Amino acid sequence: MKTISSLLDESWYARYKRISRLNIRSSIYDVTNRCNLRCKGCFFFSSGEHEAAKEENDISAWDNFIDSEMDRGVNLAILIGGEPTLCLDRIESFYKKLPTFCATNGQIKVPRDRFPDMMVGISLWGDEKDESILRGKDTFAVSSKNYEGDKYTYYLYTITPPQLGKIETVIKKIRDVGLRVHMQLLSNDEGVDGFTWTEAELAAVRDEMDDVLDKYPDTVVSSKYYHEVITTGKMLDRSFGWLECPSVTEPLDKRNPGPKRLIRFIRWASDLKTMHRCCTSETRDCTTCKDGAAHMSWVMVNKRAHMRTTEDFQKWIEVYEMFAKLYQFIPW
Numbered sequence: 001m002k003t004i005s006s007l008l009d010e011s012w013y014a015r016y017k018r019i020s021r022l023n024i025r026s027s028i029y030d031v032t033n034r035c036n037l038r039c040k041g042c043f044f045f046s047s048g049e050h051e052a053a054k055e056e057n058d059i060s061a062w063d064n065f066i067d068s069e070m071d072r073g074v075n076l077a078i079l080i081g082g083e084p085t086l087c088l089d090r091i092e093s094f095y096k097k098l099p100t101f102c103a104t105n106g107q108i109k110v111p112r113d114r115f116p117d118m119m120v121g122i123s124l125w126g127d128e129k130d131e132s133i134l135r136g137k138d139t140f141a142v143s144s145k146n147y148e149g150d151k152y153t154y155y156l157y158t159i160t161p162p163q164l165g166k167i168e169t170v171i172k173k174i175r176d177v178g179l180r181v182h183m184q185l186l187s188n189d190e191g192v193d194g195f196t197w198t199e200a201e202l203a204a205v206r207d208e209m210d211d212v213l214d215k216y217p218d219t220v221v222s223s224k225y226y227h228e229v230i231t232t233g234k235m236l237d238r239s240f241g242w243l244e245c246p247s248v249t250e251p252l253d254k255r256n257p258g259p260k261r262l263i264r265f266i267r268w269a270s271d272l273k274t275m276h277r278c279c280t281s282e283t284r285d286c287t288t289c290k291d292g293a294a295h296m297s298w299v300m301v302n303k304r305a306h307m308r309t310t311e312d313f314q315k316w317i318e319v320y321e322m323f324a325k326l327y328q329f330i331p332w
């Protein structure tokens with residue numbers, strides 16, 4: 001086993017030290033079962049997770065639950081849904097106590113007087129045409145007005161096969177409203193025609209993602225290694241899938257032998273009792289899962305495996321830095 005100091009020069013070692021202190025323990029919370037959109041391919045609705053549990057409506061139950069989550073060691077709350085901004089009081093319960101990230105479709109503005117520095121990630125599924133097909137409207141027209149220039153907000157751009165050749169246009173639109181963007185790939189959970197990836201399309205999208213990262217480094221929050229891993233499903237000599245996935249709810253994880261995984265990770269339903277299998281769809285086929293956070297975490301939890309060469313370990317650091325920036329544990 002090589003040592004970290006033998007792998008890194010002074011400047012890379014400083015970057016490593018900055019992230020090695022973080023010790024992030026995240027969990028994911030369904031804030032509500034409702035949404036003001038119904039996107040084709042939404043894993044939450046397509047897998048019936050919106051019916052898995054009845055929403056807890058008593059705000060004091062949320063407060064008590066968050067206390068018990070903190071006792072469990074959680075130090076990053078990732079709020080999803082449904083659409084969390086339909087329940088600002090529940091968001092506030094988290095935000096008062098924990099570093100909080102709110103995933104939203106951006107159609108309702110999070111009031112910044114109430115949540116001055118909460119991280120917000122706005123979902124975007126393509127240009128006007130593809131957003132209309134998949135989400136029933138051009139969500140960017142509304143979300144970009146709500147969040148223009150907001151320094152605690154970025155777009156989470158889910159790229160679909162029809163976006164090939166158009167990614168740069170979308171990135172420029174985001175840059176022009178003064179926001180940043182992180183990219184991931186659609187897993188076509190509802191089998192929408194023309195939205196399932198082929199190998200050739202995955203190779204092409206990797207090139208496009210690399211290209212926009214080179215051209216717009218102040219707008220795109222990413223790393224080329226992340227692009228490689230998410231488009232090939234390969235990390236070092238291993239393949240992504242159920243046996244490797246780090247983002248499985250810990251108490252439900254009966255894999256034996258267990259892989260490297262997110263410690264204490266749970267994805268909670270909105271009754272605050274039910275647990276979902278993983279960070280994404282209960283019914284999704286792991287062999288075609290393209291979830292960006294799961295792939296990113298896969299790299300992050302496998303630090304030692306990347307300590308075989310300087311290049312591999314630097315790529316690991318870049319992915320970790322990307323994650324830390326997305327949740328503002330380190331500055332952009």
Ligand code: SF4
Pocket residue numbers: 035036037038039042043044045081082083104105123
């Ligand atoms: S906005 Fe998000 S939660 Fe709502 S339907 Fe679309 S993908 Fe699902």
Ligand code: SF4
Pocket residue numbers: 241242245246247248277278279280281284285286289290291294
């Ligand atoms: S669907 Fe994706 S995130 Fe969920 S367990 Fe399978 S590989 Fe992991």
